Amino acid sequence: MKNRHILITGGTGFIGRELLTKFNDENITLLSRTTPFKNQIQASLEDFLDKELIIDNFDIVIHLAGLAHNNYDLDEFRKVNVKSTVALAKQVAAKGLKRFVFISSIGVNGNNTVNEPFNELSLANPHADYALSKYEAETELIQLSKSLGFELVIIRPPLVYGENAPGNFKSLYNLISKGVPLPFGLVNNSRSFISVSNLCDFIALTTTHPSAAGELFLIADDERVSTKSLIKTIWKAKNISSFLIPVPTFIFKILFKVLGRSSIYLQLFDNLEVDNSKAKKLLAWYPKQAMIDVFKKS
Structure with a gap:
């Protein structure tokens, strides 16, 4: 039409x-x-x-x-x-x-x-x-x-x-794109x-x-992806060689709660x-x- x-x-x-x-x-x-x-x-x-x-x-x-x-x-x-x-x-x-x-x-x-x-x-x-x-x-x-x-x-x-997505995703994408090792090796959520x-x-x-x-x-x-698989997908797409550090997720839960950023914790570690x-x-x-x-x- x-x-x-x-x-x-x-x-x-x-x-x-x-x-x-x-x-x-x-x-x-x-x-x-x-x-x-x-x-x-x-x-x-x-x-x-x-x-x-x-x-x-x-x-x-x-x-x-x-x-x-x-x-x-x-x-x-x-x-x-x-x-x-x-x-x-x-x-x-x-x-x-x-x-x-x-x-x-x-x-x-x-x-x-x-x-x-x-x-x-x-x-x-x-x-x-x-x-x-x-x-x-x-x-x-x-x-x-x-x-x-x-x-x-x-x-x-x-x-x-x-491309050019705003907000928290942009911040996360920029961090991942640097290729530095990240502490999300044990995150097996589904989003x-x-x-x-x-x-x-x-x-x-x-x-x-x-x-x-x-x-x-x-x-x-x-596709439903975990934070871990999201990071690996971005690294693969950009030909970045790096690795994930296996940090227990409860540590992040405590840390984000203390910082008053529980909503960020949910986005990174919970299912949606x-x-x-x-x-x-x-x-x-x-x-x-x-x-x-x-x-x-x-």
Whole structure:
């Protein structure tokens, strides 16, 4: 389907830049405060709270924008991730919106898995303010989609990796790439990730597939990796010769707790698995890009 009018929020970020490469013949408008673009609404997400900014009809909205860092309190997360998102949805719905694709977070389900992977039937159990705000936004959007008559797609990805990935993953990747011996030789956890390219392929698919309407998707690469195997994969991709030191994991648990960084401990040592089978069965989607190939290009 060509010549649809699509609004992308967060289009200048890590995921947004990749997403733009997936649309060749579409009429794209970006919501951005600063970055110049051919078609642009020059505003922040919070501006929707007190300004009428939507003057055009959009067929599709892909909503990536929002607060994601941990240095905000719950009120700040709610203002941007919930209230501003709702205000945006109301404005585009008033102009005849067909479908709203909302990028949420696997954190809505929790920060670790026990015994079985998360799937679309898993109960919501957000532990952090960011994840709670995403869940509240999902709930509000579901009600709005019913009352205002647009199709809603909700996507909950795990940690997204790829070239120029931000945040904790960037710090870990830079450390691993130095090739120094690392103390993770006994870490045998299992975690799901998704490459930015695989995620954006899926997002693009949900804008057109009729079976995506009204659905929630938990999405991830097929590969589930331990911190130990992640390090080895990066070393292999970059032809780095190094080794892992077998340090007992309980030492890290104590250390991170003392430092007040228990959330980092969970990311490095705990399990977080995602079942992506619904996306495969319902939309015939399969991740095209293997993890090692991503790191070979980085």
